[in-house]
Amino acid sequence: MMFFVIGYYVFLLLASVVLSLFNQTKWFRMVFALFLVSIIVGIVGGAPALRAIAIFAALLATAAALSFAFKEFLILIVRPNLAKELRTAPLTASFGIFIIFTYAIAGTFAPWIAPYGQAEVIAGAFAPADANMLLGADQLGRDVFSRIIYGARNSVGLALISTLGAFILGALAGLLAAVKGGWFDQFMGRVADIIMSVPSLIFALLMLSIFGTKSWVIVLVVAIIYSPRVFRLTRAVAGNIVVMDYIEAAKLRGEGDWYLIRREILPNSTAPLIAEFGLEFVFVFLLIAGLSFLGLGIQPPTADWGSMVRENATLISFGDITPLIPAAAIALLTVSVNFVVDWMLWRSSGLKEK
Amino acid sequence: MGGLLNLVLKRLGLGLITLLVVSILIFFAVELLPGDTAEQILGQGATEETVAALREQLGLNRPWYVRYLDWLSGAVVGDFGVSALSGEPVMDVIGGRFVNTLFLAAYAAVLAVPLAITLGVIVALLRNTVFDRVANVLTLTSISSPEFFLGYILILFLAVKNPFFPAIASLSDGMSLGELLNRTFLPALTLVLVVTAHMMRMTRAAIINLLASPYIEMARLKGVSPWRVIVRHALPNAWAPIINVVALNLAYLITGVVLVEVVFVYPGIGQALVDAVAKRNFPVVQAASLIFAATFILLNLAADVGAILTNPRLRHPK
Numbered sequence: 001m002m003f004f005v006i007g008y009y010v011f012l013l014l015a016s017v018v019l020s021l022f023n024q025t026k027w028f029r030m031v032f033a034l035f036l037v038s039i040i041v042g043i044v045g046g047a048p049a050l051r052a053i054a055i056f057a058a059l060l061a062t063a064a065a066l067s068f069a070f071k072e073f074l075i076l077i078v079r080p081n082l083a084k085e086l087r088t089a090p091l092t093a094s095f096g097i098f099i100i101f102t103y104a105i106a107g108t109f110a111p112w113i114a115p116y117g118q119a120e121v122i123a124g125a126f127a128p129a130d131a132n133m134l135l136g137a138d139q140l141g142r143d144v145f146s147r148i149i150y151g152a153r154n155s156v157g158l159a160l161i162s163t164l165g166a167f168i169l170g171a172l173a174g175l176l177a178a179v180k181g182g183w184f185d186q187f188m189g190r191v192a193d194i195i196m197s198v199p200s201l202i203f204a205l206l207m208l209s210i211f212g213t214k215s216w217v218i219v220l221v222v223a224i225i226y227s228p229r230v231f232r233l234t235r236a237v238a239g240n241i242v243v244m245d246y247i248e249a250a251k252l253r254g255e256g257d258w259y260l261i262r263r264e265i266l267p268n269s270t271a272p273l274i275a276e277f278g279l280e281f282v283f284v285f286l287l288i289a290g291l292s293f294l295g296l297g298i299q300p301p302t303a304d305w306g307s308m309v310r311e312n313a314t315l316i317s318f319g320d321i322t323p324l325i326p327a328a329a330i331a332l333l334t335v336s337v338n339f340v341v342d343w344m345l346w347r348s349s350g351l352k353e354k
Numbered sequence: 355m356g357g358l359l360n361l362v363l364k365r366l367g368l369g370l371i372t373l374l375v376v377s378i379l380i381f382f383a384v385e386l387l388p389g390d391t392a393e394q395i396l397g398q399g400a401t402e403e404t405v406a407a408l409r410e411q412l413g414l415n416r417p418w419y420v421r422y423l424d425w426l427s428g429a430v431v432g433d434f435g436v437s438a439l440s441g442e443p444v445m446d447v448i449g450g451r452f453v454n455t456l457f458l459a460a461y462a463a464v465l466a467v468p469l470a471i472t473l474g475v476i477v478a479l480l481r482n483t484v485f486d487r488v489a490n491v492l493t494l495t496s497i498s499s500p501e502f503f504l505g506y507i508l509i510l511f512l513a514v515k516n517p518f519f520p521a522i523a524s525l526s527d528g529m530s531l532g533e534l535l536n537r538t539f540l541p542a543l544t545l546v547l548v549v550t551a552h553m554m555r556m557t558r559a560a561i562i563n564l565l566a567s568p569y570i571e572m573a574r575l576k577g578v579s580p581w582r583v584i585v586r587h588a589l590p591n592a593w594a595p596i597i598n599v600v601a602l603n604l605a606y607l608i609t610g611v612v613l614v615e616v617v618f619v620y621p622g623i624g625q626a627l628v629d630a631v632a633k634r635n636f637p638v639v640q641a642a643s644l645i646f647a648a649t650f651i652l653l654n655l656a657a658d659v660g661a662i663l664t665n666p667r668l669r670h671p672k
Contacts, residue, residue, distance in 0.1 A: 026484060029484075090487075193372065194372055194375050194379075197651050199646055199647065202642075202646045205612075206631075289500050290501070293500070293502050293613065293616075295632060317514060319510065319515060324507065327500060330499075334498035335498040335499070342494060
């Protein structure tokens with residue numbers, strides 16, 4: 001233990017000296033501040049607290065290294081103009097892209113990656129982790145690791161379909177409202193106002209308690225709840241485009257509404273819509289996770305992260321982190337999507353003020 | 355000033371109409387179901403006659419519009435009919451719980467609002483530094499995490515591993531305020547984490563948006579210090595968006611509270627709603643939904659009215 005403490009301080013001190021020698025002022029300041037803070041933390045919390053800091057810093061450094069390597073890899077394989085954009089991306093963004101890729105692979109190839117089936121009982125209830133079960137067993141003796149992998153397919157899949165639904169519904173209504181204008185525009189605006197004025201979770205609880213928790217009901221209810229956000233954005237973006245001269249020209253050529261939407265407006269409004277898709281996905285995913293945490297999402301025995309948290313929640317009072325793993329899986333994905341969206345918004349917005 | 359009053363009244367009227375439409379939605383969604391409250395109270399074994407008698411007694415055999423108006427006029431004075439499970443008045447089931455929920459939300463708000471605005475101003479001042487980047491990552495993480503994730507992490511570290519606070523927020527009558535605050539600290543802290551992150555980001559964005567204005571440029575050219583530019587020049591004009599943000603986040607607290615109440619087994623209205631949904635106790639579901647929706651609409655209304663009052667440009671629309 002003593003070696004660890006001495007090594008810890010010596011490492012930080014040496015690192016700050018090296019950084020200051022190479023004139024890396026920003027990093028020197030950070031490392032040296034960490035050194036000073038560690039002295040206080042070390043006196044108050046002792047070696048375990050220092051160990052916690054070291055583990056946290058190591059995790060952070062690993063994540064940063066991973067993101068950096070992945071970014072370089074991406075720059076190598078994508079087209080040159082995209083690579084130029086990527087070069088300026090912050091590490092958080094490439095970390096987000098990496099995590100999204102990982103989840104996509106886990107979800108697509110779940111049956112081949114997961115060692116056991118999602119409903120397969122293989123051990124006693126709450127069996128601890130061993131070489132066979134990386135994360136132990138749940139309340140019925142099913143492998144938690146396999147269920148997490150399957151959850152990437154079920155939970156994320158459902159959220160993705162719901163988001164797509166919300167998007168198609170909202171974007172179509174928004175584009176039509178912008179092109180048609182008049183009473184249709186007014187009417188859709190009021191409908192969107194009313195849907196948005198009911199808290200989403202309450203609306204979903206009410207609807208699901210009435211219509212049951214079949215998957216298509218969840219998709220439909222969630223799509224309706226979140227379509228007004230897309231509607232408003234599309235309406236605003238398309239509203240700016242509709243007044244352009246080339247739209248006027250197309251109208252004079254005698255093109256129909258559908259042609260205007262498909263060939264003139266949509267290609268010019270994809271950038272904000274893609275960023276909105278990411279944000280929308282996060283909201284939808286959190287809502288669905290919340291619903292399944294409350295027992296109104298995907299029904300058992302299908303593996304789903306929200307309900308996995310609820311099923312194993314009692315373990316938390318024994319200091320076991322099993323219920324936190326699916327919750328962390330949710331948080332990691334939503335954070336990653338947010339990191340990527342944040343970068344995209346930052347690129348296109350005026351928030352670059354120096 | 356007449357125009358201002360007009361504008362506020364118009365907004366209030368719009369809010370009232372929205373609430374009315376929402377109440378219709380809540381009432382008729384339940385109407386779509388097969389069966390009614392009388393059948394539900396009496397269960398499967400009831401005879402036709404007893405169901406008819408109870409229907410008569412509860413007034414369920416009247417046409418829908420009479421029942422809707424009856425329900426609505428009852429709701430205005432806090433009478434939501436009887437619970438489909440126990441037969442006791444719905445208000446007895448959820449009245450006290452609503453007060454508890456308001457207490458929790460207020461507790462979280464009192465902690466979160468000053469914290470968020472102070473931190474928001476600080477990160478706006480330190481924008482594009484390492485500190486700002488770290489704050490950005492932390493707030494994004496906090497916003498993107500499900501409430502139950504934050505709640506269970508807090509339980510694990512502050513209640514189980516280091517028993518500072520109780521993990522379950524059980525309340526009883528005659529508790530002292532200090533005890534009450536201690537018992538409800540973890541649920542309040544969970545809400546604070548989510549809401550503070552939101553408000554902080556929005557405060558930062560509101561201030562930074564203003565920093566691009568010419569008068570700020572002028573102040574800088576005069577040689578005013580960066581801190582003074584923000585506090586004396588930018589902040590007064592940022593109040594309108596910030597007030598808006600605070601009201602919107604209080605509205606968000608009302609829904610976020612449902613999940614947090616379930617995690618901490620807090621005796622609030624959100625928990626009652628979830629229980630009622632699971633047991634298909636529709637009079638309680640309707641009442642709780644309407645209360646939540648009304649609070650939500652009210653706070654959104656407050657946000658709009660606040661924006662109108664603090665922004666002269668909105669007061670004189672072209």
